[in-house]
Amino acid sequence: MKNSRTHYWGYLFLFVPLLLQLIFFFIPLFQGAYFSMTDWSGLTRDWNFIGLENFVRAFSDARFINSLKFTALYTLVLIMGEIVIGIAGALLLNQKIPGRGFFRTTYFFPAVLSTITIGLIFSQIFNYGLPQVGRLLDIEFLQQNLLANPVTAPYAVSFVGLWQGVAMPIIIFLAGIQSIPREIIEAAEIDGANKSEVFRHIMLPHLLPSISIVFILALKSGVTAFDSIMALTGGGPQNVTMSLGLLVYNAAFSNNDVGYANAVAMILFIIILVISLIQMYLTNRSTNK
Known part of the structure; x- marks a missing residue:
């Protein structure tokens, strides 16, 4: 009888x-897919089913194309930066350096x-x-507001996103490095492998699952970026920092x-x-090779 009750509790x-998951993910997902094929304004209960017109309109809309380009740039900066800086930071924090505990706390x-x-702080x-x-x-480049320049604004916004986003990848990579058996590294060093070879042939293959996790997290953060960009630029100047979420x-x-809006969101999904x-x-x- 006790096992039966435990079974039901499970x-x-x-x-x-x-x-x-059904209420907050699947139902809104299917509702969004349906409304993406309508002309609903969101203000009335009346709408017309228009098929794929919103999707065709999106790919002929200059705002959507520009948003897609900026989102791709922003996401690429996050992915590459979080992986490279994350691994470098994890390797550094894994060393026995003075103040290691302090740095492990403050970088997060x-x-x-x-x-x-963060967006409001960096805006100031x-x-x-x-x-x-x-x-x-007397540095001319820094004398201007980088967020007000259409050329530098995308990179300034990307820097802010990377500054905040790199903390969690460092933890993930640090955990991955510390999970590598020390005996494998010591055996490679005894056989004459230098630090670069140890990293390429031992650490990096073991870090592939961690890289996969960081890649997906950075991808999600990049393509769904909204609040920090809203606080920094509102999509300006000249819509050069208009993300798909915005x-x-x-x-x-x-x-x-x-x-x-639902059509653009479905494309994003x-x-x-x-x-x-x-x-x-x-x-x-x-990993299966």
Whole structure:
């Protein structure tokens, strides 16, 4: 009788997360897919089914193309930066250096701040702090507001995202490095392998699962970026920092074009799904060799 009750409790604990997943993920997903093929404004209960017109409109819309380009740049910076800087930071923090405990604590500080807070802080830094430093040091490049320049704004916004986003990858890579059996590294060093060879042939293969996790997390952060960009630039200047997430927001709540906003969101969902599946396939193939 006791085992039977335990059995039912197990099903209950399984049912609750499945129910929440259904309510907050699958139902909104299918609703969004349906409304992406309508002309619903979001203000009335009336709409017309228009098929794939919103998707055709998106790929002929200059705003969508520009948002897609910026989102691709932003995501690429996050992925490459979080992987490279994350591994480098993990290797450094794995060494016996003075103040290692202090650095292991302080580097994680950006991750505990909200993205809105970081966006507002860096907005002031770019508006007032850096131009003042540029004037004091007579550096012409820094004397301007980098967020106000259409050429530098995408890279300034990407830097802010990377500054906050690199903390968690360092933890993931540090855990991956510390999970490598020390005996393997010592055996390679005895056989004459230098640090570069140990990293390439021992550490890097063991870190592939960690790289896969960081890749997916950075991909998600990049393609769904919204709040930090909203706080920094609002998509400007000249819409050069308009992310896909911000485009969805503006279409739905500023232009009352919910059908089009859902179409862009579905395109975004498909992009994330396809890239994630390809990346997981390549990672599994590499680890199974």
